[in-house]
Amino acid sequence: MLAFKETLLHCGLEDLGYHGHPFTWRSGRPSEAFVEVRLDQACASSEWRSVFPLAKVAHLQGQTRHKRLHRFEERWVAHEGCEEVIRDAWSYHPPNGSLMFKLFEKIKCCRMKLVAWS
Incomplete structure (x- = not known):
């Protein structure tokens, strides 16, 4: 300092x-x-x-957000249709950005579809 x-x-x-x-x-x-x-x-x-x-x-006093983290849950793989949800989400092709950005977008898409599906 x-x-x-x-x-x-x-x-x-x-x-x-x-x-x-x-x-x-x-x-x-x-x-x-x-x-x-x-x-x-x-x-x-x-x-x-x-x-x-x-x-x-x-x-300025910021708003405190308590985001609920969505992590992959092992129990999902036991359900029929999980693999199809993941395959469908992973087939998403982000239009622009670096390879790393596209990877993160695919992961985000997969997470959102799994959370909506579960």
């Missing part, structure tokens, strides 16, 4: 501060392992601040 502060000083930048919630990241862990920190920091030169004297940084 000291090196970061020295770099800001060397470049003539200063922290713009903030208004709102003091933290920009949460670990999502329970009880003692829970962590909140301010990761985001806006910096500017004194020249920039003189041009934009009314500029402010606001930390």
Whole structure:
């Protein structure tokens, strides 16, 4: 952290501060392992601040989402039709993107079809 502060000083930048919630990241862990920190920091030169004297940084309180994870369940393979659902989903051909993107799209399609099927 000291090196970061020295770099800001060397470049003539200063922290713009903030208004709102003091933290920009949460670990999502329970009880003692829970962590909140301010990761985001806006910096500017004194020249920039003189041009934009009314500029402010606001930390907005984000909505906490509790996504339900859908993982492959071994019990699915015992059901008739599971293989067909997977084969059908895997035959999907994403139109654009890298090979890795296409792979993730196929996996996402397969997951969605299995969850809808189960």
